[in-house]
Amino acid sequence: MKKFMNRAETLVTESLAGLVAAHERLVTFGADGKFVRRRSLRPGKVSLISGGGAGHEPMHVGFVGRGMLDAACTGHVFTSPTPDQIIAAIRETDGGEGCLLIVKNYDGDVMNFEMASEFVAAEHRIATVVVRDDVDPGGSKRSQGRRGVAGTLVVEKLLGAAAEAGWRLDELSALGESLNGRIRTMGVSLRGVTVPDTERETFVLAEDEMEIGVGIHGEPGRARVKFATADEIVETMLEAILGELVSERDEKLLMFINGYGGTPASELYLVYNTAKAQCERLGLTIARSLVGTYVTSLDMAGLSITVARLADRELSLWDAPVDTAALRWGD
Amino acid sequence: MKKFMNRAETLVTESLAGLVAAHERLVTFGADGKFVRRRSLRPGKVSLISGGGAGHEPMHVGFVGRGMLDAACTGHVFTSPTPDQIIAAIRETDGGEGCLLIVKNYDGDVMNFEMASEFVAAEHRIATVVVRDDVDPGGSKRSQGRRGVAGTLVVEKLLGAAAEAGWRLDELSALGESLNGRIRTMGVSLRGVTVPDTERETFVLAEDEMEIGVGIHGEPGRARVKFATADEIVETMLEAILGELVSERDEKLLMFINGYGGTPASELYLVYNTAKAQCERLGLTIARSLVGTYVTSLDMAGLSITVARLADRELSLWDAPVDTAALRWGD
Numbered sequence: 001m002k003k004f005m006n007r008a009e010t011l012v013t014e015s016l017a018g019l020v021a022a023h024e025r026l027v028t029f030g031a032d033g034k035f036v037r038r039r040s041l042r043p044g045k046v047s048l049i050s051g052g053g054a055g056h057e058p059m060h061v062g063f064v065g066r067g068m069l070d071a072a073c074t075g076h077v078f079t080s081p082t083p084d085q086i087i088a089a090i091r092e093t094d095g096g097e098g099c100l101l102i103v104k105n106y107d108g109d110v111m112n113f114e115m116a117s118e119f120v121a122a123e124h125r126i127a128t129v130v131v132r133d134d135v136d137p138g139g140s141k142r143s144q145g146r147r148g149v150a151g152t153l154v155v156e157k158l159l160g161a162a163a164e165a166g167w168r169l170d171e172l173s174a175l176g177e178s179l180n181g182r183i184r185t186m187g188v189s190l191r192g193v194t195v196p197d198t199e200r201e202t203f204v205l206a207e208d209e210m211e212i213g214v215g216i217h218g219e220p221g222r223a224r225v226k227f228a229t230a231d232e233i234v235e236t237m238l239e240a241i242l243g244e245l246v247s248e249r250d251e252k253l254l255m256f257i258n259g260y261g262g263t264p265a266s267e268l269y270l271v272y273n274t275a276k277a278q279c280e281r282l283g284l285t286i287a288r289s290l291v292g293t294y295v296t297s298l299d300m301a302g303l304s305i306t307v308a309r310l311a312d313r314e315l316s317l318w319d320a321p322v323d324t325a326a327l328r329w330g331d
Numbered sequence: 332m333k334k335f336m337n338r339a340e341t342l343v344t345e346s347l348a349g350l351v352a353a354h355e356r357l358v359t360f361g362a363d364g365k366f367v368r369r370r371s372l373r374p375g376k377v378s379l380i381s382g383g384g385a386g387h388e389p390m391h392v393g394f395v396g397r398g399m400l401d402a403a404c405t406g407h408v409f410t411s412p413t414p415d416q417i418i419a420a421i422r423e424t425d426g427g428e429g430c431l432l433i434v435k436n437y438d439g440d441v442m443n444f445e446m447a448s449e450f451v452a453a454e455h456r457i458a459t460v461v462v463r464d465d466v467d468p469g470g471s472k473r474s475q476g477r478r479g480v481a482g483t484l485v486v487e488k489l490l491g492a493a494a495e496a497g498w499r500l501d502e503l504s505a506l507g508e509s510l511n512g513r514i515r516t517m518g519v520s521l522r523g524v525t526v527p528d529t530e531r532e533t534f535v536l537a538e539d540e541m542e543i544g545v546g547i548h549g550e551p552g553r554a555r556v557k558f559a560t561a562d563e564i565v566e567t568m569l570e571a572i573l574g575e576l577v578s579e580r581d582e583k584l585l586m587f588i589n590g591y592g593g594t595p596a597s598e599l600y601l602v603y604n605t606a607k608a609q610c611e612r613l614g615l616t617i618a619r620s621l622v623g624t625y626v627t628s629l630d631m632a633g634l635s636i637t638v639a640r641l642a643d644r645e646l647s648l649w650d651a652p653v654d655t656a657a658l659r660w661g662d
Contacts, residue, residue: 002521002541004598004634006560006605014561015597018604022622057597190333210333229337230345261595264630265657266346266388267335273349274337291353293624299595301630303335323661326596330654330661 001194003299008196012054012076019061023325026065035081035089036061037071046163046172047071047093050102050156051086052109053078055195056216059153059295062326068160069102069324077195077298078217080108086116090124098125098169102156102176104148105132106217127169129176131155133183133306135213135240149216150258150295150304151183154318157327158310161320175314182251182309184244186237187221189214189260189302196298212236216260216297230267234274237305242282245309252287252315253279256306261296263303268292275305288318294326332525334630339527343385343407350392354656357396366412366420367392368402377494377503378402378424381433381487382417383440384409386526387547390484390626393657399491400433400655408526408629409548411439417447421455429456429500433487433507435479436463437548458500460507462486464514464637466544466571480547481589481626481635482514485649488658489641492651506645513582513640515575517568518552520545520591520633527629543567547591547628561598565605568636573613576640583618583646584610587637590624594634599623606636619649625657 005011013033020027020036030037035051050060051073060072071089073081090099103113110130117126133151158179159172167175189211192203195218202218205211210233213221228236257272259265272291279286287310295304310318321330336342344364351358351367361368366382381391382404391403402420404412421430434444441461448457464482489510490503498506520542523534526549533549536542541564544552559567588603590596603622610617618641626635641649652661 002538002558002632004561004564004594004602006562006601011597011601014604015601018600018602018607018622021607022600022603022620054597057595057600062596207333227333230335231337233335262593262630262632263335264388264592264627265393265624266342266385266627267630269349269353269388270337270342270346271335271349272353273345276349276352289353291349293596296595296597299593299598299632301333301593328659 001199003196005196011196012074015057016061016074019325026323026325030071030092031088034085035071035073036064037089037093038064041070041093041095043095044097045095045166046097046169047095047099048102048160048163049086049089049093049099051081052104053080055298056296058326063153063156063324065324067164067320067322068156068327077197080112083112083115083119086113087119090116090120094124098127100159100169100172101126101128102159103128103130104152105130105146106148125169127173129155129173132180133185134215135184135186135244147215149185149187150256151185151306151308153294154183154254154256154306154308155179157322158314158317160322161317164320182245183306184241185304185306186240187214187302187304188212188233188237189300191262191301193218193298193300214302216295218297218300230271230274234271234278238275238278241305241307245307247309251309251311253284254288254308254310254318255286256290258295258304258306259293260300260302261293262299262301265292268303271303287315332527332530334527336527342527343405346388347392347405350656357654357656361402361423362419365416366402366404367395368420368424369395372401372424372426374426375428376497377428377500378426378430379433379491379494380417380420380424380430382412383435384411386629387627389657394484394487394655396655398495398651398653399487399658408528411443414443414446414450417444418450421447421451425455429458431490431500431503432457432459433490434459434461435483436461436477437479456500458504460486460504463511464516465546466515466517466575478546480516480518481587482516482637482639484625485514485585485587485637485639486510488653489645489648491653492648495651513576514637515572516635516637517571518545518633518635519543519564519568520631522593522632524549524629524631545633547626549628549631561602561605565602565609569606569609572636572638576638578640582640582642584615585619585639585641585649586617587621589626589635589637591631591633592624592627593630593632596623599634602634618646
């Protein structure tokens with residue numbers, strides 16, 4: 001395994017230090033370096049906190065800033081952050097309007113965010129949204145039901161814009177729950193990844209194979225099949241995604257093509273071109289799109305497609321300005 | 332070779348179509364789809380045109396937009412655009428103030444931009460900047476002297492801001508030439524790449540080797556050495572880079588850590604952290620930084636470090652707003 005690092009023990013802290021240094025206008029470390037938070041916290045808004053294992057960068061640290069998260073807690077590679085980190089983030093960023101915790105649906109993450117939440121319940125108002133955007137994973141062993149994957153970016157963007165606009169904790173929580181039913185993601189991997197600590201490879205694929213329905217920790221997916229053309233791969237993925245997204249008349253589609261870390265932009269754009277054309281042939285219009293490498297699995301070669309059905313009000317939240325290390329746009 | 336594509340013959344056009352569709356607010360195809368240009372051309376400014384082989388995305392198409400390029404001409408993978416494409420871009424985007432062609436120093440690119448330039452010389456005022464930011468490549472066969480690599484982004488950003496601010500053709504050309512002496516880049520690769528058309532692998536590295544001084548077409552570099560820690564790799568690279576950049580008192584440093592396509596953001600940030608610390612130990616302050624995957628070599632695992640010595644006026648050009656698919660910031 002060749003990876004730009006010094007020691008496995010310090011790779012997460014060194015990488016976070018680089019991100020904070022490169023974006024010091026936007027972010028800073030929280031107390032004792034336990035989390036990354038906005039440099040300037042804004043009083044009078046609900047604090048949005050997320051986190052999870054490292055190895056998915058730029059998620060979540062790259063989404064801290066105006067219009068998105070207030071803080072992100074990072075665990076070691078593919079390992080949940082500790083309750084201690086989450087408690088520190090709650091204490092430092094809650095300005096009195098409460099905290100919304102955005103948690104990907106993995107047992108460890110759910111448990112640690114829950115423990116933190118219970119620990120501070122007497123002092124802070126807390127609500128939690130557990131993101132479950134993956135298509136039905138079948139027999140995955142790492143989560144109860146659907147996993148939280150690249151659609152987490154969409155949830156964090158929309159809730160971030162809403163929090164910035166002054167929505168209350170219960171309103172944000174309701175929007176988060178509602179989004180869970182309207183966002184679906186499916187992934188495909190061309191190559192497993194090696195976890196730096198253990199040197200263990202998550203899975204091994206032959207030169208002509210791909211893994212369909214894969215998670216962001218290199219979990220095996222629904223099926224290992226022969227590698228195919230982009231058209232064929234996208235057709236398989238869209239069929240699974242759209243099959244779980246019953247369309248309603250007043251909603252529009254957002255499509256997000258996400259690279260897993262080892263796939264170049266040129267391929268992601270080619271896949272977007274194919275996916276857009278296939279949607280149009282089905283009579284579906286893409287109202288908004290995002291193409292890039294945002295929710296990764298170390299340097300895994302592969303990508304995911306996320307489709308969200310959004311109401312006009314939610315499209316406006318998507319369009320609202322955001323200023324973070326990884327996602328940035330103006331009015 | 333597993334790559335998200337349909338056919339090698341159409342992979343560039345399909346990928347460009349995806350980029351244009353995903354960023355239709357910013358860009359559109361020029362005449363006959365020969366190039367990508369800004370959706371709204373601004374009269375009264377010099378037109379900035381760049382281009383080169385595909386396989387380096389998001390460069391250059393991702394740099395088309397307000398504050399950067401007016402048009403980008405893309406050839407096939409690792410193949411120069413034709414004079415025909417460049418001539419079409421000049422004709423469509425020159426609003427009377429002339430065109431500045433920004434060309435990476437590779438024989439094919441230099442020749443084709445020169446032919447286009449001569450062809451339209453009677454109708455258009457043209458100046459050309461040939462970017463040569465690579466550290467001395469020794470015996471590379473693909474270019475005369477230093478190659479144009481990731482530093483091209485810096486040149487295009489600074490000249491783009493200057494053109495937007497109303498600089499004249501001769502002023503832009505002079506700034507471009509001056510930057511050539513003050514920007515240096517060095518690359519390191521952990522894995523060669525396979526070119527889709529030919530299925531030919533550029534070079535093969537053993538599990539414990541890396542190639543130092545590599546170009547962005549998978550050209551072999553200065554030396555093939557044992558893989559090392561991030562600290563050691565960065566030290567080797569900075570020594571080569573800083574050795575060619577004699578510092579002057581009134582200049583500040585911009586550092587750009589660029590991923591080659593197959594390297595995740597977490598590793599790039601770790602390398603930035605290391606490089607910044609090493610510069611500080613040498614008494615050098617990083618005034619501006621950029622960390623991300625912008626100038627790629629298909630899905631090559633590896634990265635480059637670029638250091639530029641900039642005057643205050645040039646730092647302001649760097650800070651000026653830019654609105655493109657790949658690079659975007661506001662005031």
